[in-house]
Amino acid sequence: LAKTTQPISMDSYEGQEVNITCSHNNIATNDYITWYQQFPSQGPRFIIQGYKTKVTNEVASLFIPADRKSSTLSLPRVSLSDTAVYYCLVGDTRMDSSYKLIFGSGTRLLVRP
Amino acid sequence: DAGVIQSPRHEVTEMGQEVTLRCKPISGHDYLFWYRQTMMRGLELLIYFNNNVPIDDSGMPEDRFSAKMPNASFSTLKIQPSEPRDSAVYFCASSRDRVNTEAFFGQGTRLTVV
Numbered sequence: 001l002a003k004t005t006q007p008i009s010m011d012s013y014e015g016q017e018v019n020i021t022c023s024h025n026n027i028a029t030n031d032y033i034t035w036y037q038q039f040p041s042q043g044p045r046f047i048i049q050g051y052k053t054k055v056t057n058e059v060a061s062l063f064i065p066a067d068r069k070s071s072t073l074s075l076p077r078v079s080l081s082d083t084a085v086y087y088c089l090v091g092d093t094r095m096d097s098s099y100k101l102i103f104g105s106g107t108r109l110l111v112r113p
Numbered sequence: 114d115a116g117v118i119q120s121p122r123h124e125v126t127e128m129g130q131e132v133t134l135r136c137k138p139i140s141g142h143d144y145l146f147w148y149r150q151t152m153m154r155g156l157e158l159l160i161y162f163n164n165n166v167p168i169d170d171s172g173m174p175e176d177r178f179s180a181k182m183p184n185a186s187f188s189t190l191k192i193q194p195s196e197p198r199d200s201a202v203y204f205c206a207s208s209r210d211r212v213n214t215e216a217f218f219g220q221g222t223r224l225t226v227v
Binding site for chain 2: 102
C-alpha cells in the first residue's frame with residue numbers, strides 16, 4: 001500500500017520561498033503526483049501536477065526525483081494569502097490491480113508578515 | 114460554469130436518521146468523487162464514478178453508506194442510519210477525463226450527527 005508523509009506544519013515569512021516535501025512510497029508507476037491547497041471552510045484547490053523531474057506553472061513548481069519516492073512543492077515568494085493547508089495526492093495500484101487515490105495528511109503553512 | 118455544487122452546506126441530524134447529501138458536478142466532467150474529511154483521518158476517498166458508473170467504493174466505511182449517480186449532472190451520498198461518528202465534512206469533486214487529474218471540489222457539506 002502506498003503511504004504518504006508530510007510535515008505537520010511549517011512557518012515562513014512573506015517574500016520567502018517555501019518548500020514542502022511529501023514522501024510517498026509504492027505509488028502507482030505510471031501516475032501523476034498532485035498537490036492541492038485548502039483554505040478553512042473550503043474544498044481543496046488544485047495547485048500543480050507532475051510525473052517526473054520538474055514542472056512549473058504560474059503559482060508553484062513541483063520537483064520529483066527519478067525514484068519518485070518523494071515530491072517537493074515549491075512556493076516562490078509567499079504572501080500572507082498563501083497561509084493554508086497543502087496536500088499531496090498520489091495514486092496507488094493494488095495487488096489486485098485496483099487503483100486508489102490517497103491524500104497526504106496535509107502540511108499547515110503559516111506565513112507571517 | 115458555477116463549479117461543483119453541493120447541498121446542503123450544513124446538516125444537523127439526530128442519530129438514527131437518514132441523511133442525503135447532494136452534488137452537481139461540472140458539466141462535461143466524466144469523473145465524480147465523494148470524499149470525507151475529519152481531523153482524525155484527514156481526507157478520505159469514499160467512492161468515485163466514471164461516466165455515472167461506480168468504479169471503486171472500497172472507501173465506503175460501512176453498508177450504512179451508499180452513493181448513486183443517476184445521471185451525469187447529479188449524485189447523492191446517503192447515510193442510513195446515521196451515527197455520531199459520521200460527523201465530518203463531505204466533499205464532492207469532479208474531473209474531466211481521467212481519475213488522477215485536476216479535480217474541482219465543491220464547498221462541502223458539514224454533517225453533524227447528535
